[in-house]
Amino acid sequence: MVRSLGTVLALMALVGFGAPVAAGPFSPLKIVNDQVITQFEFEQRLLFMQLLRQPGDLEKAAMDTLVDDRLRMSAAKQFGVKMTPDQLKAGMEEFAARANLTAEKFVEIIGQAGVQPETFRDFVESGLVWREIIRGKFAPTVSISETQIDRALANGRPMAALQVKLSEIVIPAVGAGRDAALQRADKLRLQLRGGADFASLARQNSSAASAGRGGALDWMLLTELKPDAAKVVRGLAPGQVSAPVVLDDTVVIYQLQEQKQEMTQPSGAIMVDYAAFLVPDDGASAAKVRAKVDTCNDLYAVAKGLPADRLTRQTLPQAQLPSDVAGALSLLDAGESSTAITRGGWRVFLMLCRRGPPETEMPSRDEVRVQLTNQVLGAQADIYLEELRSEAMIRTP
Missing domain, CATH: 1.10.4030.10 (Porin chaperone SurA, peptide-binding domain)
Structure with missing residues (x-):
């Protein structure tokens, strides 16, 4: 572009x-x-x-x-x-x-x-x-599971954040006035469906500071909205108007002006969360562990009652990993394991828990759900x- x-x-x-x-x-x-x-x-x-x-x-x-x-x-x-x-x-x-x-x-x-x-x-x-x-x-047929979201986050993907540019009409709805506010919002929505100008109605009816701008808001991350508002806005196409949303002591109508997905800018530090579980080097113990675990957290149950030094879990910058550990982990996705390393007569059951930017730079679960949904819809659109x-x-x- x-x-x-x-x-x-x-x-x-x-x-x-x-x-x-x-x-x-x-x-x-x-x-x-x-x-x-x-x-x-x-x-x-x-x-x-x-x-x-x-x-x-x-x-x-x-x-x-x-x-x-x-x-x-x-x-x-x-x-x-x-x-x-x-x-x-x-x-x-x-x-x-x-x-x-x-x-x-x-x-x-x-x-x-x-x-x-x-x-x-x-x-x-x-x-x-x-x-x-x-x-x-x-x-309506696309359902993204929590496991899929967990897997995407654990592998540090995706790194795009959905941003929206909205206009709003905010109507006070304190206490018993909520029903009246909802009725007023419904009437405004009918006017909008009939071709009324959103900006004009916002100037006349909105109690928010944005009213003087015709309800226009600056670009924001979808996740900056309250969950109920984000859920409604997520289903809009540019130009569409939402159903009234009750938020605390207000009723809000949104119009989606534009939306875009921007890649986040990670700090550059790739963090690696991994577990190392020492098992007998007998060729069978590692296979038994593998059969019992799907995630790193499952290892705690397997190691219960054993000496504390048998299971260690660390989160380190990728550049600080021991060379043999870094080599083995580089071949894995989150939830996968390797038994290529030995330590003092023990076989190391090495498992990748998560690889990616620091947790503070990762997208939210809602953002990941939207992105995974879009990936599925994109594939279905091609077909x-x-x-x-x-x-x-x-x-x-």
């Missing part, structure tokens, strides 16, 4: 290096079921991808993505998925923000390079409707798109 205005301007030199011009800009290059992809659309997508500095065979990628977009929009029509103007605007802002630009400035820059605003809009719309389809079709592609009639005129 283009990261700065200067980079975008520098890439304008690429204009003119696209595919040869065909007989006319609207001559068909590909037909996907009954939908035509024109020469003009192809040239626009190719130029857009050049400006974004996409790698690989851009001519092939441009056509492939146009075909995929046709399939996505056909699926959207089948499921009745449409983007409102506000959702589309929020999606364009979200994309442009990756280059530290507003949508308006982004459109201006790519326009100077020859890319039409409709090209950018169609590209964003296809991605937004696809996200809605995948959420609606597959999200579903491949199914649509295999069922479609795609031909060259």
Whole structure:
């Protein structure tokens, strides 16, 4: 993704290096079921991808993505998925923000390079409707277990944190006034569904300090919200408005403006939590232990009643590990063990408990759950798109 205005301007030199011009800009290059992809659309997508500095065979990628977009929009029509103007605007802002630009400035820059605003809009719309389809079709079936979260955290992955940019309408709901506040919030939500402007309603109705800004809040980590609010916001797409959320003595309505996942910046120190359990070097004792344990904590039950020096557990910076221990642990994931080391006639049952940044720099369980869910949904989206592609009639005129 283009990261700065200067980079975008520098890439304008690429204009003119696209595919040869065909007989006319609207001559068909590909037909996907009954939908035509024109020469003009192809040239626009190719130029857009050049400006974004996409790698690989851009001519092939441009056509492939146009075909995929046709399939996505056909699926959207089948499921009745449409983007409102506000959702589309929020999606364009979200994309442009990756280059530290507003949508308006982004459109201006790519326009100077020859890319039409409709090209950018169609590209964003296809991605937004696809996200809605995948959420609606597959999200209810995705269940991330606590064990999966434990495993991800133990292995120091993932390291991305979900950030959101929200607007809010906060209504006081003290004591017996809660029912009245909820009724008021429901009325406001109906107005918003009818097309009312969120910022205007926030200025008129919100009791929060953000009211003067139309309810707008700064970027924040999703985990900075209270759990009930985070749960509601997590299910929103850009532009969508939440159901009223009761938080202490207030009722709050949120609108999601943008969201992004940013990689956290670890301190650089990789910490390794490991256990070393001394067992007889007889070839069978280590196998018996392995059969009884799944995590490092399970070793405490196995070692119960034995001398304290038989089981040790340490958390050290990776650079400070003994060389033989470091070598053995480097081959393991959390919960795996090695018996490659001996100590004074004992076999060392070595088990990796956790490897990664310090605990204070790790994502929360909620963040990990969201990321693992997105990984599953991403894989299911790829499979579903491949199914649509295999069922479609795609031909060259």
